[in-house]
Amino acid sequence: MNIEMIIMNTNQIYNKLVAGLFCCFLFIVPCFLSSCESWVDVTPDDRIVETTVFERQQGYQKLLNGLYSGMTSSSLYGKNLSVLNDLLAKVYNIGSSHYYSSIAHYQYGDTDAKSLTDPVWEKGYSLIANANTIIEHTNDADCPLSDRQKSRIKAEALAVRAYLHLDLLRLFGPIPSEFNKQAIPYQTSSKLDVMPFESGTQVMNKIKADLNEAASLLQNSEPLLFPDMYDADDIDSRPFRMNYFAVKAILARAYLYEGDKTNAFREATEVINAGEKFFPASSNRNDRLFSSEILFGLYDMQRAANIHNAVFSPTLNTYKLLTVSGTLGSGRLAEWYDDLNDYRYRVWALDVVDGVDIVYLQKFNTALDAGIGNFAIPLVRMGEMYLIAAECAAGGADAGRYINTLRNRRNCFSVEVGSDNLRDCLTLEYRKELLGEGQLFFYFKRCEMQQLPYAEQASGSATMNLGSYVVPLPDSERSMRAELSE
Numbered sequence: 001m002n003i004e005m006i007i008m009n010t011n012q013i014y015n016k017l018v019a020g021l022f023c024c025f026l027f028i029v030p031c032f033l034s035s036c037e038s039w040v041d042v043t044p045d046d047r048i049v050e051t052t053v054f055e056r057q058q059g060y061q062k063l064l065n066g067l068y069s070g071m072t073s074s075s076l077y078g079k080n081l082s083v084l085n086d087l088l089a090k091v092y093n094i095g096s097s098h099y100y101s102s103i104a105h106y107q108y109g110d111t112d113a114k115s116l117t118d119p120v121w122e123k124g125y126s127l128i129a130n131a132n133t134i135i136e137h138t139n140d141a142d143c144p145l146s147d148r149q150k151s152r153i154k155a156e157a158l159a160v161r162a163y164l165h166l167d168l169l170r171l172f173g174p175i176p177s178e179f180n181k182q183a184i185p186y187q188t189s190s191k192l193d194v195m196p197f198e199s200g201t202q203v204m205n206k207i208k209a210d211l212n213e214a215a216s217l218l219q220n221s222e223p224l225l226f227p228d229m230y231d232a233d234d235i236d237s238r239p240f241r242m243n244y245f246a247v248k249a250i251l252a253r254a255y256l257y258e259g260d261k262t263n264a265f266r267e268a269t270e271v272i273n274a275g276e277k278f279f280p281a282s283s284n285r286n287d288r289l290f291s292s293e294i295l296f297g298l299y300d301m302q303r304a305a306n307i308h309n310a311v312f313s314p315t316l317n318t319y320k321l322l323t324v325s326g327t328l329g330s331g332r333l334a335e336w337y338d339d340l341n342d343y344r345y346r347v348w349a350l351d352v353v354d355g356v357d358i359v360y361l362q363k364f365n366t367a368l369d370a371g372i373g374n375f376a377i378p379l380v381r382m383g384e385m386y387l388i389a390a391e392c393a394a395g396g397a398d399a400g401r402y403i404n405t406l407r408n409r410r411n412c413f414s415v416e417v418g419s420d421n422l423r424d425c426l427t428l429e430y431r432k433e434l435l436g437e438g439q440l441f442f443y444f445k446r447c448e449m450q451q452l453p454y455a456e457q458a459s460g461s462a463t464m465n466l467g468s469y470v471v472p473l474p475d476s477e478r479s480m481r482a483e484l485s486e
Helices: 010-034 037-041 051-055 058-069 111-137 147-172 200-218 232-237 244-255 261-275 303-312 332-338 341-348 382-392 398-407 423-434 442-449 477-484
Strands: 181-185 195-198 294-299 348-353 356-361 376-381 451-453 461-463
Touching: 037 477, 051 058, 051 423, 058 147, 058 294, 111 147, 111 477, 147 181, 147 200, 147 244, 181 200, 195 200, 244 261, 244 294, 244 376, 244 382, 261 382, 294 382, 294 423, 332 423, 341 348, 341 376, 341 423, 376 382, 382 398, 382 423, 398 423, 423 442
Parallel strands: none
Antiparallel strands: 181 195, 294 376, 348 356, 451 461
């Protein structure tokens, strides 16, 4: 069915989303998660799923909700793969005595660095195994799900599996120009068998296959596209579930990461043209996350405590505070924000602590009247689709149109964009649009940039060793595989 023909009026849907989302997450989701938290948190070695869980439709939904809950772990998107990933992108001023010094300076062998990177691998593959369990049981002969329920739930689990593999590849795998090298395993079974490593190309092909299958399944089961067939709660929660447009957006991200601009452009522009009716431009100036534009995110009521209070609060000791070189009007921020009317500039604030001016990021702090923006962890947003479309557009005029549409939406003046400055324009917008959301390091790695800002100073750059873009595997993983090979 043609997507354009079945898209419904989004104003009603979005109004219901804002009005009903708190009910959905404050009451319904906790009920689901209370019975599956232990299932999500167990290790692959002792993970046993009772078959009775899959005797009812609610069991599938509870375990699917458990996947999303698991993704909010501080080991993954609750901290390490979101805000702390920007340490690798040289965003923050991290001196040698800082708590995060080792990871910010690519000293991956240090214990402190391993404490941040190793859990990403371990928790990521644990959730992948859980996703595989759900996928496998949707194929049971006695599966209690209707065809539509089965399609949606299987699609979401497939998309989560692909999303986690993509980030594991982008963190632990080789740079894109070396995708012929060994990368990571692609786990497609819930069994405890150790899967062989595959090349970056092989892993990427499986990621795309999962996402394309998920998109195909959601074409006939996506609540946003068939609102009359679902309850209001199902529709309201879609920005926090792997919905059809999120899957297509992740496909655009994946295609571009491997250098396929043609397919990346197709997917990104479909999301822009068909998806903005469901994910409209934000009009809430107090919402620093532009929440209505989040294509897929996680809902975490502890976000402010786990992220803002832990690393961005101006009252933190300087050896733990994440801040930038310079002041609000000079240094790094002056480089990033060419227009101080930019709504994105509001994520920065100044506080005076013990007579010292502290510049801090308030993007993840609680804000008055910010609505769901106070609890969202963005993973894929509409702004990234404009940047992908700009990078993949055939000509400079089209690239400029996409970049300036995004800039104007953020209250910035338009800029001239051509082949000679496109990369600089894109880098500038990536910094502002996706700050604190874990994407900057992956952008730099994809582009194989060898000059990154010298974060400890207010200006200047430093040479980036391409080898530093590849985070080593955990010692436990290497040891296990060494033992098996003996």
